[in-house]
Amino acid sequence: MTSKDKPKDQGFFDLVYEVARLIPEGRVTSYGAIAAAIGSPGAARMVGWALNNLGPRLDDVPAHRVVNRNGMLTGKHAFRSGASMEELLRREGIEVVDDKVQRFEMLFWDPIKEIPNL
DNA sequence: CGTCTGACGCACG
DNA sequence: GCGTGCGCCAGAC
Numbered sequence: 001m002t003s004k005d006k007p008k009d010q011g012f013f014d015l016v017y018e019v020a021r022l023i024p025e026g027r028v029t030s031y032g033a034i035a036a037a038i039g040s041p042g043a044a045r046m047v048g049w050a051l052n053n054l055g056p057r058l059d060d061v062p063a064h065r066v067v068n069r070n071g072m073l074t075g076k077h078a079f080r081s082g083a084s085m086e087e088l089l090r091r092e093g094i095e096v097v098d099d100k101v102q103r104f105e106m107l108f109w110d111p112i113k114e115i116p117n118l
Numbered sequence: 119c120g121t122c123t124g125a126c127g128c129a130c131g
Numbered sequence: 132g133c134g135t136g137c138g139c140c141a142g143a144c
Contacts, residue, residue, distance in 0.1 A: 012141065031126055035139090042139040048125035049141075068126060075125025085125095 012040070016050035017057065019111050023065045026092040027109035028101055030069050037111035044068075052078050064088040071104030 015038045023029055031044035040046065051063040052075070058064075064085040068074045076085040076099060086096045095102035 035126085040140070042127075043141080044126035044139080045124055046126090046140050046142090049123090050125095052125055053142090063125080066125080069128090073125085078125060 012038070012043075012046060013050040013053060016047050017054070017061045019115070020051065020061045020063060020066055022111065022115065023062055023109055025062075026094060026107070028065045028067055028071070028089070028094065028104065028107050029109045029111060031066060032069060033108075033110055033112065034066065037115060048075060051075060054078075062088075065092075065109075067101055067104070071101040073099045073101070 016034055019034050019037050020029075031047040032041070034047045035041055035043040047066070051061070051066060054061055054063055058079070063075065064079065066075070073085045073089075073096065079085045079088070086099060089096050089101065094107060101107065
């Protein structure tokens with residue numbers, strides 16, 4: 001532990017990944033919800049940006065379960081063809097129509113509500 | 119160090 | 132109900 005060692009050096013991005021990883025299969029959440037969960041309400045754009053930075057880590061972080069407030073798959077462009085966001089969601093039993101999650105309210109998973117401490 | 123962007127969210131018309 | 136604009140924060144150039 002040197003002086004340059006910082007406990008929360010991971011930063012905002014990894015914090016987003018951590019919450020996203022907690023999203024149960026077959027469930028979805030919104031960018032704003034995650035932003036608020038990590039203590040930065042209003043930073044919804046940063047959440048999406050963090051997920052965009054995932055890259056190869058998409059396999060470790062279920063970013064496809066994160067949609068916007070409308071339940072729309074705004075970030076589908078970050079997924080490669082053949083494993084599109086919509087396809088991944090359908091595999092979990094989530095109905096997607098016109099790039100939009102059906103029954104979004106019912107499938108919505110609120111990190112703040114489900115996570116005791118963060 | 120200033121500027122722009124970005125997978126959003128909300129207020130306003 | 133829908134379109135437009137602004138604000139949010141953090142990172143890249």
